[in-house]
Amino acid sequence: MSTTIGENIHRKEAWDKVSGNAKYTDDKPVTGYLHARILTSPHPHARIKSIDCSKASQLKGVRAIITGNDFPVLSGALLEDRPPIAKDVVRYAGEPVAVVVAATEAIALKAVRMIEVEYEPLKAVFSTGEALKKDAPLLHPDLGEYKRIQKDVQPVEYSNIASKFQIRKGNIEEGFSESYAVIERNYKLPPSDHLAMEVRAVRAEISVDGKIKIETSSQAPYTVVKQLSSCFQIPAGNIEVNVPFVGGAFGGKAPVTLEFLAYMACVKVNGAPVRLTVSREEDMATAPCRLGLEAAIKIGAKSDGTITAATFTFYLDTGAYSDISPYMSKAIAVDCTGPYNIPNLSCDSYCIYTNHTYSTSYRGFGHLCYTFCVERAMEDLAEKCGMDPVDFRKTNAIRPGDLTPNQVVSTYSNTGNPELCLEKLKTLLHWDGRRVKRIDNNRVLATGIACLWKSATPPTNAVSGSIITFNSDGSLNLNTGVVEIGSGGQTNLAQMIADRLKMDIKDIHISLAVNTRLNPEHYKTVASMTNYMAGNAVMKAANDVLEQLKTMGAQIYSCAPEEIEVADSKVFKKEQPDQYIEFKDIVSGYQTQNGTSIGEPVIAKGSFLLKGLSKLEPNTGKGRTGPAWTVGAQAVEIEFNQSDYTYKIIKAATVMDVGKVINPNGMKEIIYGGMSMGLSMSSREVYEYNKEGRLNTPNLRTYKLLHIGEEPLYQVEFVETPQTDSPFGSRSISEHGIIGIPAALGNALAAASGIPIQELPLTPEHLWRAKEGIHDSK
Amino acid sequence: MKYYEGDCVIELDVNNEIRKATVRPSDVLLDVLREQFGLTGAKPGCKNGDCGTCTILMDGLPAKACLVLAVEAVGHKILTVEGLGGHTPIQEAFVQYNAFQCGYCTSGFLMVCHALAERKPNADEYEMEKWLQSNICRCTSYQEIREAVKSVLKHI
Numbered sequence: 007m008s009t010t011i012g013e014n015i016h017r018k019e020a021w022d023k024v025s026g027n028a029k030y031t032d033d034k035p036v037t038g039y040l041h042a043r044i045l046t047s048p049h050p051h052a053r054i055k056s057i058d059c060s061k062a063s064q065l066k067g068v069r070a071i072i073t074g075n076d077f078p079v080l081s082g083a084l085l086e087d088r089p090p091i092a093k094d095v096v097r098y099a100g101e102p103v104a105v106v107v108a109a110t111e112a113i114a115l116k117a118v119r120m121i122e123v124e125y126e127p128l129k130a131v132f133s134t135g136e137a138l139k140k141d142a143p144l145l146h147p148d149l150g151e152y153k154r155i156q157k158d159v160q161p162v163e164y165s166n167i168a169s170k171f172q173i174r175k176g177n178i179e180e181g182f183s184e185s186y187a188v189i190e191r192n193y194k195l196p197p198s199d200h201l202a203m204e205v206r207a208v209r210a211e212i213s214v215d216g217k218i219k220i221e222t223s224s225q226a227p228y229t230v231v232k233q234l235s236s237c238f239q240i241p242a243g244n245i246e247v248n249v250p251f252v253g254g255a256f257g258g259k260a261p262v263t264l265e266f267l268a269y270m271a272c273v274k275v276n277g278a279p280v281r282l283t284v285s286r287e288e289d290m291a292t293a294p295c296r297l298g299l300e301a302a303i304k305i306g307a308k309s310d311g312t313i314t315a316a317t318f319t320f321y322l323d324t325g326a327y328s329d330i331s332p333y334m335s336k337a338i339a340v341d342c343t344g345p346y347n348i349p350n351l352s353c354d355s356y357c358i359y360t361n362h363t364y365s366t367s368y369r370g371f372g373h374l375c376y377t378f379c380v381e382r383a384m385e386d387l388a389e390k391c392g393m394d395p396v397d398f399r400k401t402n403a404i405r406p407g408d409l410t411p412n413q414v415v416s417t418y419s420n421t422g423n424p425e426l427c428l429e430k431l432k433t434l435l436h437w438d439g440r441r442v443k444r445i446d447n448n449r450v451l452a453t454g455i456a457c458l459w460k461s462a463t464p465p466t467n468a469v470s471g472s473i474i475t476f477n478s479d480g481s482l483n484l485n486t487g488v489v490e491i492g493s494g495g496q497t498n499l500a501q502m503i504a505d506r507l508k509m510d511i512k513d514i515h516i517s518l519a520v521n522t523r524l525n526p527e528h529y530k531t532v533a534s535m536t537n538y539m540a541g542n543a544v545m546k547a548a549n550d551v552l553e554q555l556k557t558m559g560a561q562i563y564s565c566a567p568e569e570i571e572v573a574d575s576k577v578f579k580k581e582q583p584d585q586y587i588e589f590k591d592i593v594s595g596y597q598t599q600n601g602t603s604i605g606e607p608v609i610a611k612g613s614f615l616l617k618g619l620s621k622l623e624p625n626t627g628k629g630r631t632g633p634a635w636t637v638g639a640q641a642v643e644i645e646f647n648q649s650d651y652t653y654k655i656i657k658a659a660t661v662m663d664v665g666k667v668i669n670p671n672g673m674k675e676i677i678y679g680g681m682s683m684g685l686s687m688s689s690r691e692v693y694e695y696n697k698e699g700r701l702n703t704p705n706l707r708t709y710k711l712l713h714i715g716e717e718p719l720y721q722v723e724f725v726e727t728p729q730t731d732s733p734f735g736s737r738s739i740s741e742h743g744i745i746g747i748p749a750a751l752g753n754a755l756a757a758a759s760g761i762p763i764q765e766l767p768l769t770p771e772h773l774w775r776a777k778e779g780i781h782d783s784k
Numbered sequence: 785m786k787y788y789e790g791d792c793v794i795e796l797d798v799n800n801e802i803r804k805a806t807v808r809p810s811d812v813l814l815d816v817l818r819e820q821f822g823l824t825g826a827k828p829g830c831k832n833g834d835c836g837t838c839t840i841l842m843d844g845l846p847a848k849a850c851l852v853l854a855v856e857a858v859g860h861k862i863l864t865v866e867g868l869g870g871h872t873p874i875q876e877a878f879v880q881y882n883a884f885q886c887g888y889c890t891s892g893f894l895m896v897c898h899a900l901a902e903r904k905p906n907a908d909e910y911e912m913e914k915w916l917q918s919n920i921c922r923c924t925s926y927q928e929i930r931e932a933v934k935s936v937l938k939h940i
């Protein structure tokens with residue numbers, strides 16, 4: 007039986023998804039459920055003077071109305087700064103102010119409109135710059151008193167700074183004194199949305215003996231258990247969280263949000279089942295989005311292009327609450343250089359409160375934002391040094407022995423090979439050094455390049471587990487806590503087992519829904535870590551299967567376990583492959599011809615705990631935050647019309663060091679998807695706020711996404727430098743396709759238009775404004 | 785069209801079966817299909833006509849079930865993804881070409897593509913794009929969907 011690693015395997019759940027059979031959270035029948043809907047704040051910052059629910063609660067069919075006073079709790083992933091329902095103050099337009107539970111959704115909505123809230127508007131801040139001013143209004147006057155879940159998150163009392171991480175390496179002054187060319191640039195990216203096609207949805211019920219059952223569209227079911235437990239002082243064992251298929255997540259379904267509301271609503275109706283599904287508008291304005299970023303960058307290089315020093319200052323606009331953003335500010339600091347060796351380095355990464363919708367992880371965990379800034383600056387510096395942009399990047403690519411920003415010694419195993427990615431990209435693009443080629447009087451063809459890297463920043467004690475059982479036909483069941491959010495993670499895991507046990511992948515069944523009571527904990531389905539963490543757990547479980555089968559085989563054949571071979575769903579003695587026992591006859595224990603039983607049913611397990619990670623040293627940022635990096639090089643080719651600033655995206659290409667190709671098409675498609683999202687985000691997506699601080703683009707009519715016909719040709723190629731501690735040497739790839747794309751598009755457009763592109767999104771109108779110096783009158 | 789008021793009992797022809805439902809005149813077809821008939825293949829993505837995840841066929845043409853009132857659907861033949869049966873050429877092609885990741889947009893795309901293949905088997909790439917622009921996929925790059933649809937059209 008040949009290996010399944012490196013084969014194109016269709017997703018295990020493919021037929022469920024083309025037949026309408028795949029069930030997502032809100033596909034569960036609604037009979038027997040009460041319906042909850044949310045009243046949200048129209049103000050970005052205001053004191054709640056009073057809430058009058060008397061009229062609304064008299065409406066026939068209304069069962070309960072909950073406000074922030076009912077459950078005065080605070081929640082948060084790292085820092086408990088967020089009341090699930092606003093209490094006394096609202097901090098963004100769209101924030102929940104009350105929840106109504108009613109017999110039907112229509113009644114709930116009607117009642118929502120009958121609640122009377124009196125607000126006293128407060129001064130609001132809409133940029134990190136404003137938020138840092140001395141006289142800026144404080145969003146969280148009690149910042150110093152909030153409970154810190156992770157101790158390395160250190161909010162600055164009496165300021166709008168939720169956290170800060172910094173990197174200091176080498177000697178900055180000396181570094182810059184050696185530079186021949188220095189550039190200084192500022193960049194600004196507005197927030198935007200994950201826009202998973204499935205809006206967030208949740209169901210909750212509580213049994214009479216206090217057992218809580220939650221069904222939710224979440225990437226992090228085990229975190230839902232933990233946060234509900236800590237927020238409401240419930241024993242974790244009383245909470246069961248179920249996650250069926252998830253209709254896209256991209257980081258946006260990792261935070262615990264609606265689950266709190268549904269739980270509180272459910273308590274208020276004595277545990278009766280409650281359904282809460284938000285509208286698209288609420289999914290955008292109320293639920294967390296992608297953060298905004300402002301950056302100030304200074305980089306210097308010698309005349310041969312070698313970078314000598316850099317300073318980076320990043321201001322993350324986390325919106326009204328911090329959620330996971332402090333760790334994005336950490337991840338950005340740790341990876342601030344991109345895959346380059348910069349010996350003298352200083353980076354300050356601040357996470358700042360504003361009165362925008364709060365933000366959370368988004369595909370790439372902040373990397374696509376800072377990479378836009380750094381790679382735009384690299385491009386300008388290459389030009390100033392008179393160098394080819396690819397050669398400039400190759401000159402500075404990080405190599406074994408170099409120190410990463412957090413002072414980890416780079417090896418091929420932990421960093422991969424960015425130089426080789428660039429080399430391969432050159433071939434793929436037929437690169438001749440010309441960034442711009444004229445087509446006619448108005449139109450030019452332009453290519454932009456960018457590199458990417460990313461390591462994960464999980465908690466230092468993240469876990470994963472897996473259990474393997476068998477069916478009576480000898481087929482295998484794989485049980486993990488990995489959520490199927492679209493990345494095909496479970497299919498990859500099945501491939502790993504098939505390879506290890508030398509069995510047909512068709513005989514491997516996976517449990518696609520996650521139930522926190524039944525499936526062993528998997529930290530979260532985030533950070534592209536399924537292959538690494540769950541993969542390691544699954545490989546251990548597969549080894550356990552082998553050991554159990556070999557022990558039984560040895561007993562049956564009266565030989566040593568080492569003489570036993572397992573392949574093709576059969577157990578046999580190595581030298582006698584034609585005398586075998588089929589899995590179906592051995593996985594539940596073996597019966598000899600005279601009826602004696604041998605062995606016992608095979609139930610195998612494997613678990614994994616991250617090891618060797620450490621917190622960062624506060625002053626230097628030295629420390630190991632993730633197991634390894636994934637590096638890559640990307641390019642975007644556009645056709646730009648200089649007369650009207652319109653452009654067509656012709657091609658997007660990625661060469662990524664994936665460690666080992668597990669499923670070529672599956673992996674390519676995940677990277678295509680990342681590129682597509684990056685092009686959509688950087689070419690058009692934006693959270694536009696109006697003068698009153700309300701979201702102007704809270705639906706798909708106004709918030710534009712890429713449609714079919716607007717997509718370029720996508721190309722992906724792989725480099726395989728194994729990560730030695732990962733199954734088969736494979737690296738994380740699920741997020742990475744997006745990371746360098748906004749920068750590559752920006753670089754292409756800057757080359758084509760001569761506009762010093764420093765902001766997103768790159769709409770023709772924005773380009774025109776930048777060129778003509780016309781600012782928005784708003 | 786008939787005038788409807790209050791709770792009304794209607795008959796709908798869905799996937800070649802006549803089914804009864806009690807609806808309010810303002811109920812949209814999408815909610816009735818999902819909540820009363822358990823046909824959850826059509827999905828809400830925006831309930832505003834912008835995303836296409838709710839697409840069904842009405843008399844063989846794609847319609848956004850979030851924009852059709854249930855009472856408007858009376859007298860028309862409704863087909864949902866469940867009614868495709870599982871092995872139409874376009875469903876096979878979607879599996880073959882991996883034309884989905886999370887699968888949430890898939891039912892909607894399948895319905896548009898199925899209607900296109902049935903009605904315009906000779907459609908060229910331009911016409912295909914025009915048909916499919918009513919729908920959004922956030923996960924794939926569209927390249928995969930494009931390949932799947934091309935494989936069931938005659939002339940591309």
Ligand code: FES
Pocket residue numbers: 827828829830831832833834835836837838839848849850851
């Ligand atoms: S739900 Fe109907 S078009 Fe989006």
Ligand code: FES
Pocket residue numbers: 203253254492883884885886887888889890920921922923924
């Ligand atoms: S497959 Fe997820 S939206 Fe299309």
